[in-house]
Amino acid sequence: MEGLTTAESPQTAGKEPALTDLDDRHHLIVPPEPRQRPRQQRAHETKAKILKAAARSFSIDGYAATSMNDIVAEAASTKGAVYFHFDSKETIARELINHWLTALGGIRQSTAESAIPAIEKLAAFFNGSAALIADDALARAGLRLTTEAGLDTAPPAFREWVELVSRLVDTAIADGQLPASAAQRLAANLCAGFIGAVQVIQVLGDPGDFTSRIDDLVNAYLISDT
Amino acid sequence: MEGLTTAESPQTAGKEPALTDLDDRHHLIVPPEPRQRPRQQRAHETKAKILKAAARSFSIDGYAATSMNDIVAEAASTKGAVYFHFDSKETIARELINHWLTALGGIRQSTAESAIPAIEKLAAFFNGSAALIADDALARAGLRLTTEAGLDTAPPAFREWVELVSRLVDTAIADGQLPASAAQRLAANLCAGFIGAVQVIQVLGDPGDFTSRIDDLVNAYLISDT
Numbered sequence: 001m002e003g004l005t006t007a008e009s010p011q012t013a014g015k016e017p018a019l020t021d022l023d024d025r026h027h028l029i030v031p032p033e034p035r036q037r038p039r040q041q042r043a044h045e046t047k048a049k050i051l052k053a054a055a056r057s058f059s060i061d062g063y064a065a066t067s068m069n070d071i072v073a074e075a076a077s078t079k080g081a082v083y084f085h086f087d088s089k090e091t092i093a094r095e096l097i098n099h100w101l102t103a104l105g106g107i108r109q110s111t112a113e114s115a116i117p118a119i120e121k122l123a124a125f126f127n128g129s130a131a132l133i134a135d136d137a138l139a140r141a142g143l144r145l146t147t148e149a150g151l152d153t154a155p156p157a158f159r160e161w162v163e164l165v166s167r168l169v170d171t172a173i174a175d176g177q178l179p180a181s182a183a184q185r186l187a188a189n190l191c192a193g194f195i196g197a198v199q200v201i202q203v204l205g206d207p208g209d210f211t212s213r214i215d216d217l218v219n220a221y222l223i224s225d226t
Numbered sequence: 227m228e229g230l231t232t233a234e235s236p237q238t239a240g241k242e243p244a245l246t247d248l249d250d251r252h253h254l255i256v257p258p259e260p261r262q263r264p265r266q267q268r269a270h271e272t273k274a275k276i277l278k279a280a281a282r283s284f285s286i287d288g289y290a291a292t293s294m295n296d297i298v299a300e301a302a303s304t305k306g307a308v309y310f311h312f313d314s315k316e317t318i319a320r321e322l323i324n325h326w327l328t329a330l331g332g333i334r335q336s337t338a339e340s341a342i343p344a345i346e347k348l349a350a351f352f353n354g355s356a357a358l359i360a361d362d363a364l365a366r367a368g369l370r371l372t373t374e375a376g377l378d379t380a381p382p383a384f385r386e387w388v389e390l391v392s393r394l395v396d397t398a399i400a401d402g403q404l405p406a407s408a409a410q411r412l413a414a415n416l417c418a419g420f421i422g423a424v425q426v427i428q429v430l431g432d433p434g435d436f437t438s439r440i441d442d443l444v445n446a447y448l449i450s451d452t
Binding site for chain 2 (some may be wrong): 059060061062063064065146147148149150154155158159185188189191192193194195196197199200202203204205213216217219220221223224225
């Protein structure tokens with residue numbers, strides 16, 4: 001996953017451009033707090049704001065139609081601040097994809113640790129993924145970006161997701177709860193079905209139904225494969 | 227489906243700008259054919275060329291990032307010729323969506339007429355749709371456009387597709403081959419799964435596998451629902 005790490009522009013690494021918003025100048029006229037808000041935390045908040053803005057722009061206009069200037073405007077930030085954190089929109093896209101994959105990894109981890117049969121872990125993993133997509137705009141953008149034809153990191157990200165699911169399928173096979181046939185195909189079919197459900201929700205704007213659609217999807221494939 | 231018909235700019239309706247390409251001037255130096263290629267056919271060919279170019283541009287760059295100028299350039303045509311046929315890129319998108327829906331209607335028609343059980347008609351319809359998507363770039367673009375968040379005609383087009391599938395599901399229910407429960411949901415799940423499979427193929431670039439993925443999809447939902 002080397003290709004999916006965040007790169008920082010070397011010229012500006014380590015320094016964030018001074019913010020000039022009211023909130024910041026406030027520190028000059030009020031008594032200083034016992035410990036001043038550290039620079040690192042401020043940088044973290046700015047970065048989060050940029051990622052949220054990019055997620056919105058990518059979701060509404062699509063990846064190709066969104067420029068760094070669009071993201072600067074959507075974040076109500078400055079070019080300097082955005083380029084301090086991300087040297088290109090590809091870098092932002094990679095960060096969003098990473099966020100999605102990391103969250104998926106967390107769901108898989110907690111699913112793996114739960115004391116339920118392996119085949120129920122598979123269902124729990126997709127239920128958890130559905131909840132993530134419903135709640136987390138950054139993860140939603142990350143998933144959407146993994147189906148961008150023009151983004152080099154999309155295919156490896158999709159494969160990593162299928163790989164994650166494959167490991168849950170393999171456990172269910174090892175436990176005798178799924179037949180050994182078509183293991184990799186089952187994982188890929190489930191991920192593709194998940195993507196389709198998200199796409200349809202985006203078109204029809206009906207997020208309330210999403211979780212039950214994912215239930216249908218997982219049930220359909222698990223029933224037909226057992 | 228009134229919203230999905232092609233509009234022509236009223237100023238230019240009925241006239242197509244003269245073409246100046248070599249193929250056309252050819253007529254001046256070779257003996258005229260018994261019947262000269264009619265103007266209508268030339269207009270038809272130009273229109274097809276523009277639709278193909280738009281389908282390519284929409285597929286590679288996405289709908290939002292593609293301008294009419296991009297389509298003019300991709301078609302190696304003139305602004306006048308493109309605007310003679312289509313007054314906006316929305317109009318081109320509607321035409322591509324219409325092409326997809328019309329082709330689906332044809333597949334449904336021939337499926338409905340075949341002498342196989344209703345549930346097999348449902349499978350045949352999706353197999354036919356998979357073959358269409360694999361072979362026909364315009365239909366592929368039309369399907370992709372039905373998941374464009376920024377396109378007003380996308381949601382009604384998706385609903386029309388689900389409606390078409392619902393009628394096949396209803397027939398299978400009437401024939402006692404599927405239970406009456408969740409009929410509309412089955413149709414929507416199948417369409418969403420189809421979209422997901424197409425998306426994944428676009429990312430991973432593996433069209434050879436597409437038909438078998440659609441088989442898996444239809445089998446999974448039909449087995450779990452019967």
